Structure formats: structure tokens, C-alpha cells
Amino acid sequence: MNNKNFLGTQDWSRPELDSLLEQARRFRANRLGNELQGRSIALLFFNPSMRTRTSFELGAHQLGGKAIVLAPGKDAWPIEFDVGSVMDGEAEEHIAEVARVLSRYVDLIGVRAFPKFQDWSVDREDRVINAFARFATVPVINMETITHPCQELAHIMALQQHLGGDLKGRKYVLTWTYHPKPLNTAVANSALQIATRYGMDVTLLCPTDEYLLDPRYMDFARQNVAANGGSLSISHDPQAAYRGADVIYAKSWGAIPYFGRWDQEKPIRDAHKHFIVDEAKMALTNNGMFSHCLPLRRNVKATDGVMDSKACIAIDEAENRLHVQKAVMVSLVGSGIGNGESRMV
Numbered sequence: 001m002n003n004k005n006f007l008g009t010q011d012w013s014r015p016e017l018d019s020l021l022e023q024a025r026r027f028r029a030n031r032l033g034n035e036l037q038g039r040s041i042a043l044l045f046f047n048p049s050m051r052t053r054t055s056f057e058l059g060a061h062q063l064g065g066k067a068i069v070l071a072p073g074k075d076a077w078p079i080e081f082d083v084g085s086v087m088d089g090e091a092e093e094h095i096a097e098v099a100r101v102l103s104r105y106v107d108l109i110g111v112r113a114f115p116k117f118q119d120w121s122v123d124r125e126d127r128v129i130n131a132f133a134r135f136a137t138v139p140v141i142n143m144e145t146i147t148h149p150c151q152e153l154a155h156i157m158a159l160q161q162h163l164g165g166d167l168k169g170r171k172y173v174l175t176w177t178y179h180p181k182p183l184n185t186a187v188a189n190s191a192l193q194i195a196t197r198y199g200m201d202v203t204l205l206c207p208t209d210e211y212l213l214d215p216r217y218m219d220f221a222r223q224n225v226a227a228n229g230g231s232l233s234i235s236h237d238p239q240a241a242y243r244g245a246d247v248i249y250a251k252s253w254g255a256i257p258y259f260g261r262w263d264q265e266k267p268i269r270d271a272h273k274h275f276i277v278d279e280a281k282m283a284l285t286n287n288g289m290f291s292h293c294l295p296l297r298r299n300v301k302a303t304d305g306v307m308d309s310k311a312c313i314a315i316d317e318a319e320n321r322l323h324v325q326k327a328v329m330v331s332l333v334g335s336g337i338g339n340g341e342s343r344m345v
């Protein structure tokens with residue numbers, strides 16, 4: 001495996017993803033090791049986190065490595081990302097220096113940078129992590145931007161734990177749920193990509209066509225279906241979508257046509273609170289599993305009854321973040337690309 005970065009799963013082949021999952025299962029069985037002895041990772045958080053920060057920091061530690069957590073604009077200098085910019089605003093240093101300096105210190109860089117939620121045509125360029133990837137000379141890991149590939153691996157690992165290794169033909173529903181705020185489409189984009197990558201029969205359940213995902217991710221899903229089998233369908237009818245499902249994966253997201261004018265989206269969002277995952281809908285499934293990336297607002301996105309049921313595998317999925325991220329870190333440093341070593345990119 002010689003990928004430079006872990007920015008998205010579409011850049012990685014199925015055998016490579018399967019190999020990461022296999023390694024993650026080994027780390028689940030045996031948490032401690034020395035695979036990252038003497039290695040280090042800088043974790044840059046432009047947005048809050050509980051699971052991602054804890055699991056990366058602890059994962060590096062359990063394998064003998066060291067993680068440095070930085071919050072640019074809070075405990076580290078604010079960064080400019082525009083090339084050629086006259087830096088007379090808030091930013092104190094440029095990504096060209098930040099990424100190159102960190103690359104002299106550490107072996108890996110992790111980045112969490114959510115959209116700004118003003119203009120999707122700008123947000124969809126994913127410029128923060130792409131700038132890190134451009135200027136860094138060590139591998140860069142996506143800790144959630146407009147996709148969440150670490151969550152994807154943790155999700156598939158949890159499904160394989162509960163449904164068996166071959167997920168082909170399983171009926172998978174990605175359901176939008178209500179949330180008082182418009183949230184990132186990252187996990188929804190990711191769920192659509194990885195579920196189709198593993199050959200499942202995927203239904204995207206959302207209130208209206210305005211909640212369809214960016215065409216880039218809809219197209220990735222269609223390409224994955226063409227390559228791996230399975231199917232992709234769209235539904236706005238919860239009862240029909242849940243019927244016979246093996247997996248219900250819930251996420252809330254903001255409708256892309258309303259980016260920057262969220263007051264106009266609010267009435268549509270408010271009219272679809274009934275998309276909550278509840279016991280009555282889960283009873284329509286084929287003894288289906290339920291999961292969510294977390295954090296989750298109980299009794300808004302899913303009821304207490306669903307969250308506390310045997311069907312809920314969200315805690316397993318969250319645990320798996322630790323194992324899959326170790327596998328990603330080891331894979332990237334194991335490609336012979338260490339800090340201070342020259343390498344081809």
C-alpha cells in the first residue's frame with residue numbers, strides 16, 4: 001500500500017480498504033503495540049470533537065506514538081489558505097509554512113475542517129484539507145471535512161461484526177433525521193459511498209429532492225453500484241424505506257440548495273420531525289441494525305427506546321474508530337514515509 005494520504009475512501013481500492021479493516025480487527029483483539037514507536041501525528045481541529053480527538057490521541061499512544069493536538073485560531077495561530085493573499089486580516093501565518101513546518105516535526109497530519117455553511121460551491125472544494133495535502137510532505141488524514149472516511153471504516157467494521165463479512169445484497173437505508181440546526185453532509189456523503197462500495201442495496205431516505213447529496217457523491221455511489229453490484233434508490237417515504245431493511249443509518253444534514261439562507265430551509269426541516277428513528281419504524285425492518293456516527297440528540301434524531309435497544313450498534317461503531325484509525329496511521333507510516341526521510345509524492 002503506498003497511498004500518500006487518507007483523504008477519502010474512493011481513493012483507496014477495495015483490497016486496500018479490506019486490508020485496513022483486517023488490521024483494525026487485529027488491533028481490536030490486541031490494543032497495545034509498537035507500530036508507531038518514535039512516530040508522531042499532529043491533529044488539527046478547526047471544529048469540536050469528542051470521539052475523533054480521543055481515539056486518535058489514544059490510538060497513537062497505544063502503539064508507542066505521540067499525538068499533538070492543535071486548534072488553529074484558538075491555541076495555535078489562525079491560518080490563511082488563499083494562495084497569493086495579502087495577509088492583512090486575522091490570519092497570522094500561511095498554510096504553506098504551517099504544513100511544511102509541521103512536516104519537519106511529525107510523521108502524519110490529521111485535519112478536521114467543517115464547511116462554513118455559507119456557500120456550498122466554496123465548501124465543496126474542501127480547500128483546507130486539500131491545502132494541507134498540497135503543502136505537507138507527510139501523509140494527511142481526513143478527520144472530517146465534507147466526508148468522514150474514518151467513520152466510514154468504523155461503520156463497515158461494525159456492520160461486518162453484526163451481519164458477517166459479506167454485506168452484498170443487504171438492504172441499507174441512510175435516513176435523514178430532523179435536527180434544529182443544518183448539519184454537515186459529510187457523514188451522509190460518506191455513508192452513501194461506503195455502503196455502495198460494499199455492494200449493499202442502498203436507499204437514501206430524505207424529506208424532498210432538495211435533501212439529495214452533492215452530485216459528486218451521488219455519482220460516486222452510482223459508480224460504486226456499477227462496479228460492485230447492489231443498487232441505489234431514493235425515497236421520501238419512511239414506512240416504505242424501512243420495510244425489510246437490514247441496516248438503518250441515521251444522520252441529519254442541511255439541504256444544499258439552501259446553503260447560506262437557512263431561514264428558508266427551516267420550515268421544511270420543521271415539517272419532517274417525524275423522520276425520527278423510533279420503535280414503530282424499526283419494527284418494519286428485517287430485525288435491522290441501527291447506527292449513527294454520534295453525537296446524537298436523543299428523542300430528536302432517535303428515541304431512547306431505539307438507542308437503548310439491542311439493535312443499536314452505535315457504541316460498537318464509535319469503539320471501532322480507535323481500531324480503524326490505528327490501521328490508517330500504521331498503513332501510512334508503514335509505507336516507508338517517515339518524518340525527515342526523502343520520498344516521492
Ligand code: CP
Nearest residue numbers: 049050051052293294
Ligand atoms: N463521530 C465523530 O466524528 O465524533 P466527534 O465529532 O465527537 O469527533
